[in-house]
Amino acid sequence: MSDSQPPQAQQPPRFDASNFSTEPYVKRVEKPWGYELHWVREDAPYMGKIIHINAGARLSLQLHDEKQESWLVMSGQAAVIWENSAGELIQTELVPGQGYSTKLGQRHRLVGVTDCDIVEVSSPELGTTWRLEDDYARPHETEEQRELERE
Numbered sequence: 001m002s003d004s005q006p007p008q009a010q011q012p013p014r015f016d017a018s019n020f021s022t023e024p025y026v027k028r029v030e031k032p033w034g035y036e037l038h039w040v041r042e043d044a045p046y047m048g049k050i051i052h053i054n055a056g057a058r059l060s061l062q063l064h065d066e067k068q069e070s071w072l073v074m075s076g077q078a079a080v081i082w083e084n085s086a087g088e089l090i091q092t093e094l095v096p097g098q099g100y101s102t103k104l105g106q107r108h109r110l111v112g113v114t115d116c117d118i119v120e121v122s123s124p125e126l127g128t129t130w131r132l133e134d135d136y137a138r139p140h141e142t143e144e145q146r147e148l149e150r151e
Helices: 143-149
Strands: 027-031 034-038 047-053 061-064 069-075 078-083 089-094 099-101 108-112 116-122 129-133
Touching (some): 047 108
Antiparallel strands (some): 027 034, 061 129, 069 099, 078 108
């Protein structure tokens, strides 16, 4: 067998290397229930973050009109209160090593049973986060509100 590679009918496209970055990135966003570490730049077609929830704290009961999320518990204990297929709100303890995902329009609320860290990946931070109930009396998170909260 020869060490040379077979000729390819097609070549990969050429990309503008001036857009490439090798710099690390993280942005800490303070929240009344803890904080988020965004590890994906805002111009990417997806979002990745670590959500730290303080023990006993909970995020708003919310739904998204353009964003879908998936979570994986890294440390601590967490739960999600979310809407099942019958439209009822149920509580599920998040098992470390297991992934959980929401759909568009599915009501949900993460809860810190203990201090916990959750990896979240999602579609881009677009549309409105409809805060149906919020322990901190925050308004719905529109694009404008999102910018104010993340300054």
